[in-house]
Amino acid sequence: MHKAPSRFSRVRRIFPSTTRAESLRVTEILRKETVGGILLVAFAAAALLLANSPWADAYFALRDFEVGYEPWHLKLSLGAWAADGLLAIFFFMVGLELKREFVAGDLRKFSTAVVPIVAAIGGVAVPAVIYLAITAASPDAARGWAIPTATDIAFAVAVLAIIGSHLPSALRVFLLTLAVVDDLIAIGIIAVFYTESIDVLPLIAALIVIAVYGVIAQRYRQFFHLRPSAAWVILLPIGAVAWALIHASGIHATIAGVLLGFTIPVLHKRADRGPEVGPGLAEIFEHRFRPLSAGFAVPIFAFFSAGVAIGGADGFASAFTDPVVIGIVVALVIGKPVGITVATWVITRVRRIDLDPTLRWIDLIGVGLLAGIGFTVSLLVAELSFDAGSAQHDHAKVAILVASVLAALLASVLLGARNRHHGRIAAAEGATP
Template sequence: MPGSLVGDGSPVPVSAQRKTPVSDTSSPTWTAPLGRFLRTETVGGSLLLIAAAIALIWVNSPFGDSYLALRDFEIGPESLHLHLSVGDWAKDGLLAVFFFVAGLELKRELVTGELADRRKAILPVIAACGGVILPAVIAAVVGWGAPGMDRGWAIPVATDIAFALGVLALTGSRIPTSARVFLLSLAVVDDLIGIALIAILFTSGLAVAWLLATVAAAAAYWFAQQKRITTPWLYVPLALFTWYAMHNAGIHATVAGVLLGLLTRVRTDPGEDYAPAERLVHHIQPWSAGLCVPLFALFASGVPIGAEMLGQVFTDPVGQSVVLGLLLGKTVGIFGATWISIRLGLATRPTGLMWGDVFALAVIGGIGFTVSLLIAELSLGDIHGGEPAEIAKAAVLVTSLIASVLGSALLLRRGRAHRQRNEPTEGVE
């Protein structure tokens, strides 16, 4: 979950594959070349990596105090209960934009995409469940008794789609295209589960009146969609109020983004070139990929990492639970669930993929970033001055790097295997 799902590497929507792409020139904010650049799969992962690297270098430099001062600087109206730190604004506000785009793509996948065909969807759904359950069990067992791990077990359940698809695009170009479909569908289900966990685990002190206000605002948004109203002068205030009401209701405000995304219409009407969800993804995705998610990464990845912190990543129960959950749990969970479901005849292996390819994709599934960092902050940020959260974040960063390197090496090796396999037939007339 998250994180990062679609804001950085979404597929071209089905309708856009049939028609001329939506013109970027209708948006005054992004030029067409920049918009296209920000929609490429490798760019989102690269910007995340750059932002995380800047945060790590900054906080561990002699100017580290300035980073902490900026992250913890509070801004916003106190009367509206929005006097939050810059880090909280990035976590609760900017990330809601990412989750809105994620919700749009989730809706598209469920209605018109890969997950709409239940027979095709069953394998990535099973694989995603295996990649969620086993990491959660491992994290819960390894971190048993550690403060905050009553909810911290959820940290390693999420695969970062931006990084994962970016690694696949960079090093898996010779792998059959079915690999991307499988990984994307798996990540969609994975993020859906991660979003549900955030809503369930981190809802406390529920304010019923504000919850009813959230429902009313969301219902108004849905009604406007059904009535084919298109003006942003209605939708922008409704979206902002839905976010604000959910924030005051005690539910993590980013869930508002997913909710509104799922309520957006994804099918085109007769005579309509593009559905609202498609247009929104087209115009908001560059903001998500180019600004919102990188800024979240900047303020979430600033972990002081020295020899002592690196040691704690591999010796502290919190760090061990994240490392083993992401590296071992994700790999074994995804691959094992896939193998069992195919052996039992519940699903079929994606066209052109061999078991070595599936294993490489399972390793890439261990790349956790956006949603994992968010859950680490939510579950451990208030415990012992935030030290367990810092260890968990460092573990997420270190493990994601390891999974990226291992996954890349495996994908390059699988690419060579596919090339050698295809060479004998390429010269045949």
């Protein structure tokens, strides 16, 4: 006699089991980003100390020192070079990661992509609404609505790698996928809402150069018989020209990094496969540029961006009377985990998706807290939201630093406890004959 089908017979699990190759890739990313996250925190702390020390004038003079060539719109301060130039390397890596996820990762299938995508949307929408509600009485503050919508991949996965040795791999994959989608949304926000005017001719020229870059990247074996390891020698100067043209067009130059990353092939075409092929161009570029991004570009950006003169204990306390500060802290620390968890709960109920048996909702709340670490992208959006030197500009940075540290601490406490719980389960299963 056949049993009636259960109402859950069609339920799919959230975070399906990952392949060994995917797990190894995630572990490698976490290992590299741990070092980058530590450097990021160290350089930001150094900047904050210098900005509030007797050497503050020297620090700000260094940050504001201008170098470059004016006719090309490239006479910038060192701080601007870090935000517009070095951070483009970070966004190039984001573009590579996005391309990989859409072509060969968890985002290539709608059934597995829908949950982290909806979770990321919730993690963007809820903080933005909270921020706008708190700053409603201050119209000038509304421009900073996108500051608490971002997640810092390097910082978040560094915390997870340090405290999460026994956490299920599915949870790690979810955080990375969520952060990647979150960054994609942040990129769109920067391009749409923080571009005041566009110079069409440089933009058209930039798109042509990016197209050339893409053609060479896709057919690098046919062009000059290039090996993957040597292709960057030709592609790097072409990418630099594309970056300069995007910068001259008025669109934030970091967008060039994302567009260039999208053009890099992730999978070999069938005709190119063979024992002599070795790693593809995406793998070569990721291996070559990830240490540069995590170990140099992002920490230097943090060094020039996180330096804020707080003005002692009184200045720190007075900053928390600014709605901008309250809005950012509440939105990142509370809005992010609420938005991610509620959105995940809704989509799992609507599409009848069940949690992986190794996970509990408390684990997702911990990931939501980790996503409240805005830092790098939040600092970038703060730079774009408020005029440099204004009180709101400095207060926004103070709020980002406070919220990111608070979110990291809360996530460490919660996920640390969950890590010990999963560790005990693993030990018990290992002891079972």
